[in-house]
Amino acid sequence: MTQTITSLLEQYEQRILGQQKNLRLLLTAALAGGHVLIEGVPGTGKTKMVKTLAQLLDSEYKRVQFTPDLLPSDITGSAIYNMKEQDFQTLKGPIFTNVLLADEINRTPAKTQAALLEAMEEKQVTIQGETYKLPDFFFVAATQNPIEFEGTYPLPEAQQDRFFFKLLVDFPTLEEETDVLQMVLAEQASAKELDAIFSNEALLEIQQKVQEVTINKDIADYIMKIVRKTRELEHIQYGASTRAAIAIAKTAQSWAFLDNRDYVTPDDVKTVAIPSLRHRVQLSPYAELEGSDIDETIQELVGSIAVPR
CATH class of the missing domain: 1.10.8.80 (Magnesium chelatase subunit I, C-Terminal domain)
Known part of the structure; x- marks a missing residue:
């Protein structure tokens, strides 16, 4: 198990350069069963950090772009009437996944931000009075931009408190940034896929060992x-x-x-x-x-x- 964890961290750090401690902290929060708020200017790899982690953990990944017109039902799902069956049918939203990236969460109003609270705290979602369980491994990573505050809705303290960590992502050094450029160009040429390190069962086993x-x-x-x-x-x-x-x-x-x-x-x-x-x-x-x-x-x-x- 130790060698597998080491291999995961090595692959993670090879894909995301210049953020070694943040990567380890992101994995730390995920294995602890918590959620993470990531703050950084555009183009610093916040989305790639989360997506790469989901791939390494062999977890289903979904991304929601938070905008001012986003509704709570756009995240959690809704019940619609099926004319053919003459009954209501539940359409589950993108929150039903293992790893959810809430991109630029501070660009949506508090009502929609609050749609995440029940899911983050209790791993369940209520749609039209019916409660649905989320996957055993459920991890929310929300990003926000520290610039361009016009038209944004700062996260209430109560919701910030639901995040285990707040990570600050800054620009890498000149050498690291040059390596990033070369790596991206090489990836375009090879189009090599990233292999998962853990199965879902192994991931849940690790989370149990962390609690011990x-x-x-x-x-x-x-x-x-x-x-x-x-x-x-x-x-x-x-x-x-x-x-x-x-x-x-x-x-x-x-x-x-x-x-x-x-x-x-x-x-x-x-x-x-x-x-x-x-x-x-x-x-x-x-x-x-x-x-x-x-x-x-x-x-x-x-x-x-x-x-x-």
Whole structure:
């Protein structure tokens, strides 16, 4: 199993250059049973990151382009009357898949954004009063553009809290960007397909093993101290919820599993703390005016908590 995970990460990093840590964090969230919000300017490979992961995991992949006129039923599905059968027929929407890419989620109104909430939290969808289960492996990756805010609808805090991670995708280095160009040109010439690494059954088995990774009481206390500290600092206006602690714990288990360990260390917690908290913690207006950075604030906060021995 360890060799297979290593092979998956190697192939993933060969296809998506310059985003090594983000790729590992994306896989970490998927194996932990969570969802990810990805922020980055256009053309930085956000869509390819998600689509490639779905291919490697042998998972069904669907992409929805979120627009201002998108309706909730366009995502979840709807019930229509079949004249021939003289009965209502349920047409399931694109949310019935393993990996769903919600592209530019902040370009659609809150009513449509909220259509994802039940699915992300409970792995089920309600259509015309009937509840339908989603696949056992269900992973939502939503993207948003940090520029061009005109005509957008910022995600409510309640929905942002449903995402385990918020990943920031930046431009690669000159060398990496040149390699990307050469790789794309080579792919056009060869048109080589990407082979899946895991079957669906093996993927579900891995998710079960991730849940079995040990978090002792000292580590659990350490996680809670970090989360509670976000509510105590003066320059943080809104701190993190209990759901943040759950996200940190589950992704720390997944990160440890990818590192071939069956126990969580404080370093695992430190690694996942920033992507777990950056979208859940809001700086005070004074701190923003002072030029404080949310990632640096979280890093300093985590560093101020005594590490368990």
